[in-house]
Amino acid sequence: MALALLASLPAWIGNSYYVNIASQVLLYAVFALGLNVIVGYAGLVSLGHAGLFGIAAYSGAILINGGYGHFLGIVGALAVTLGASALFAVLALRGTGLGFVMITVALGQIVWGVAYRWISLTNGDNGVSIASRPAPFGLSLVDADPFYWATLVVFLVALAAIAVFVASPFGASLRGARDQPRRMNALGYNVWLIRFLAFLFSGLWSGVAGLLFLYYNQFVSPQTVALTASAEVLLMVISGGTATLLGPIAGALLVVVMKNVASAYIERWNFVLGAIFVAIVIFMPEGLVPGSLRLWRWGVRRWRQRLAGPVAMAAVPPGSGGGQ
């Protein structure tokens, strides 16, 4: 049913502005789902994933502008992203915990530095544009609706792939390595390799999302790979709830909608973003999806207790209780 709802979304939204926002939500959901593999299931917080997202977008743009066409552009960009993910992983996995975070920040900043300064390759601050969106099987993706459907297909593939991945024996190994790395080693697992492979998988989906971003905007600039971008997608994962499938999607919805709505009414999006970060960490550290579930269950229990009978109610002074 959710699927039918998602597929028919453009029909009942009508307005292409909102369809585009829906596409943005989906593409960022792919990104957040990919990041969640490493943040949630591997327990390694990366603040450099916008680097991978950006590497995919930039290499796609450069290949397409180099005349290689969309197919080779996409394949090439994903190959480059996987290579970069491998390099990131080898370096970042030298540390765990804080070390890992710091190294990913540094790696992300290198990518940003290259995007910003290596002007002959990346056109610096001006960014790189591409002329067209691809037309798979002869279907043009120029308009908002078909682009939305294409993004939806990619999103569903990503969701299914990640769902299978986390429920697999390898997924169980990954979660084990997150919770008890030493023990997992003693049980015969190669914890380093498990994390390395998970990073590649995470990088791959970040790259896919990066390409969606490139096609959505037909443009990529250093802003795409800035620390703020890494932080935004991390916020999606954390706010929605790490190590859940639904969490990153909810987080992407929240952040994209907030960003578009907030930027329409208030100029201070970054301030709001920062404040949400702080508030979530302090008040709902487990994320919105698990947090809301907890509140919901608590609410239902309270409700049931109130309905449980007049005996319990009798102790409550009139006017203070009841089912509002």
Add this chain to the structure above:
Amino acid sequence: MNLWLLAANSIAFGGLLFLLSAGFALIFGLMRIPNLTHGSLFMLGAYFGVSLMAWGLGFWAAALVGGVGVAVLGGLIERLLLRRLPGAELAQVLVTLGLSFMIADTCLMQWGGDPISIETPAALRGASHVAGVAFPTYRLGVIVIAVTFATALWAMLERTRLGAMIRAGVDDPMMARAAGIRVPLLFTVVFCLGSGLAGFAGVIGGPILSVYPGLDQDMLPLALVVVILGGSGSLVGSFVGSFVVGVLYNFGQALLPELAYVVLFLPMLLVLVVRPAGLFGRPSP
């Protein structure tokens, strides 16, 4: 560009980085807090300096007052937010990151989007001749300030009771606690000190870097590189690391402008691969 001048600029920039990253290294080493607001505190210090000087304070007074102002803010951040999250590294990363966005946006709102330069104090304008080569006097001054602070910090860490407590906390937090050191108070003191140094550095750096939105994002990775190179919690490591980064950054900008960031980060990556604890950090057992 003149090679001597480039070298002098590198060293001056290294001195500035030391003021910035010494606090970062202490906070990271002692409290295990990856303080991602550190770049923002530097920028905030610089903006405080701008406003204080606009109200008629002299440069040095503005630097001191700005530093103290940032130190107080740092203390508040530690007391009100970070204290609620002991040991929760991910939460600390997120809160400090969130705060850095809020600070950056507030600065943008308060001081606008254009770069603001801070005037060089009159006494240090112009050039000095050292061994027949002309250097900008102010940069020499920054080197002197950095060396003075390094010496003072070193003496504080090695010679005073507070320093002994901080060292004990860096070496073994559990033992320090068991030995009756009031670690929570120590944390606040160190956080204030580190923040204050960053704020002070922001004003001192003003005449060289000027102040602009995004200064925080430019400085934070540099502090990160210094600490990764030098090792967390190591003053000597920060000192050496700062000058290495200063040289790499300036020479990289001048000689290979397109790849300046690669030149800057490559040595850090090499150090990580060869010696993950940093050049001067102690490897954990």
Add this chain to the structure above:
Amino acid sequence: MRALEVSGLQKAFGGLHVTREVNLSVDPGERRLIIGPNGAGKTTLFNLITGELRPDAGSICLFGQEIVRVPSRRRAHLGLARTYQIITLFQNETLLHNVMLSLLGLSGLRWNPFRRFARQAGLIEAGRAALSRVGLLDMADRPLSDTSYGERRRVEIAMGLAQNPKVLLLDEPFAGLSLEERRDVQGLLASIPRDVTIVMIEHDMDVALEFAERITVLHFGEVMVEGSRAEVVAHPKTREIYLGE
């Protein structure tokens, strides 16, 4: 051939020599007890044997094969399993999931990213068998966080046994157990077949002495006394170390 042969093993942390010069030979099928006061280096010895720590010097042979340079995870595949003194189980998972992870560690399936872990009939069956050996089959689907301390100790042992090891290292399996639970675990250990060699660290002398055939007394990282139950108990050095005489 010895099941486990440790010779000249040394390990220092900074200036602190935790393991000075340990020699240990354990025959196949033997029940060996390692005792010693706190800080004698017992758990460190286990960490060295399993490869969680790298020794400064010395050799470790498992059934004649030198393993001192073999990484920890490979040693598990060679038939070495251990339990931990401080319980290191997977808190949020069920008992069955815990034991299945132990089984998965030695299975090629652990790299498979396509199948459903929760539907692996082979692993489930073996996991349930391991839980049934420790008497926890009826709790298989309970999350570990819902179990008592004594039950967790048994899960630890189930995870060790599930790997079907040749040599099983037990680090204080009786620690923190009630009298009744001790008896349960004692019976459980007695039921382990003789093709498993067991080395156990234990403080509780009553249960431990009954279990072991040979006893090694470790003190300040060195083997002080070794011998049969009677020999060790009668040895003056044992009394010196334990009774402070």
